[in-house]
Amino acid sequence: MEEPIDQQRVDAVAQVISARRSVRSFTDEVPAREALERILAAGLAAPYAAAMAPGSTLDRRFFVLPRGSEASAAARAAIQAHAVAALAGGDLPAPLRARLEPVSEGRLLGVGTAPYYVVIAERGSMMPVQQQSLAHALENMWLMATALGLGMHLVSATTTMGGDPAFCRLLGLPVGELALNGCAIGIPAHASEARPAPDIGAATTWLD
Numbered sequence: 256m257e258e259p260i261d262q263q264r265v266d267a268v269a270q271v272i273s274a275r276r277s278v279r280s281f282t283d284e285v286p287a288r289e290a291l292e293r294i295l296a297a298g299l300a301a302p303y304a305a306a307m308a309p310g311s312t313l314d315r316r317f318f319v320l321p322r323g324s325e326a327s328a329a330a331r332a333a334i335q336a337h338a339v340a341a342l343a344g345g346d347l348p349a350p351l352r353a354r355l356e357p358v359s360e361g362r363l364l365g366v367g368t369a370p371y372y373v374v375i376a377e378r379g380s381m382m383p384v385q386q387q388s389l390a391h392a393l394e395n396m397w398l399m400a401t402a403l404g405l406g407m408h409l410v411s412a413t414t415t416m417g418g419d420p421a422f423c424r425l426l427g428l429p430v431g432e433l434a435l436n437g438c439a440i441g442i443p444a445h446a447s448e449a450r451p452a453p454d455i456g457a458a459t460t461w462l463d
């Protein structure tokens with residue numbers, strides 16, 4: 256039998272989904288550790304590719320690098336080095352080049368000033384699938400951060416760090432065995448601009 260809809264619950268979820276935005280500017284204040292733990296728990300609860308995981312069990316780990324820590328300085332240096340290498344190595348789309356240029360000069364928007372840089376690692380048999388798993392974890396974390404009034408942005412440069420010996424040493428992980436991804440979390444410096452609701456009718460084809 257179909258459960259009656261709890262409208263308040265539905266509205267609360269819809270409100271959090273529509274309020275979620277990329278926040279790249281943070282106050283100096285540090286969010287409470289308990290808030291971070293709730294966000295990480297949301298990430299741990301996200302789905303994973305069981306059929307591709309060793310023993311079908313989840314091996315997902317979180318590393319919290321607080322602003323000012325040695326680990327966060329080393330991580331930022333590694334991200335900068337990767338931006339330099341990416342710019343030197345290739346024909347990149349203009350928006351990506353524009354985003355990487357300040358990073359290559361040591362100006363890391365968002366993650367450079369955020370109170371927390373969180374790295375997530377996951378073991379599995381296929382890197383693209385592990386990255387999909389991590390994307391689900393990050394979305395759960397993003398929605399929980401939004402519900403808690405915190406700001407977050409993705410730090411996709413982290414995905415290139417799984418094979419970086421210095422970065423893996425920093426986290427105490429073997430090189431090249433786990434997929435990595437990451438995000439910056441803090442208290443938003445200002446409110447995000449409201450955005451019009453997406454036109455789901457225009458984006459959907461019903462094949463009745």
Ligand SMILES: Cc1cc2nc3c(=O)[nH]c(=O)nc-3n(C[C@H](O)[C@H](O)[C@H](O)COP(=O)(O)O)c2cc1C
Nearest residue numbers: 275276277278279365390408409410411412413447
């Ligand atoms: C796969 C993927 C990678 C992304 N990587 C980054 C990133 O490295 N840094 C960043 O600031 N935003 C990143 N973003 C965020 C997008 O730029 C952002 O979601 C988009 O501009 C829409 O804005 P909104 O998040 O405020 O809705 C990424 C988004 C996706 C889906």
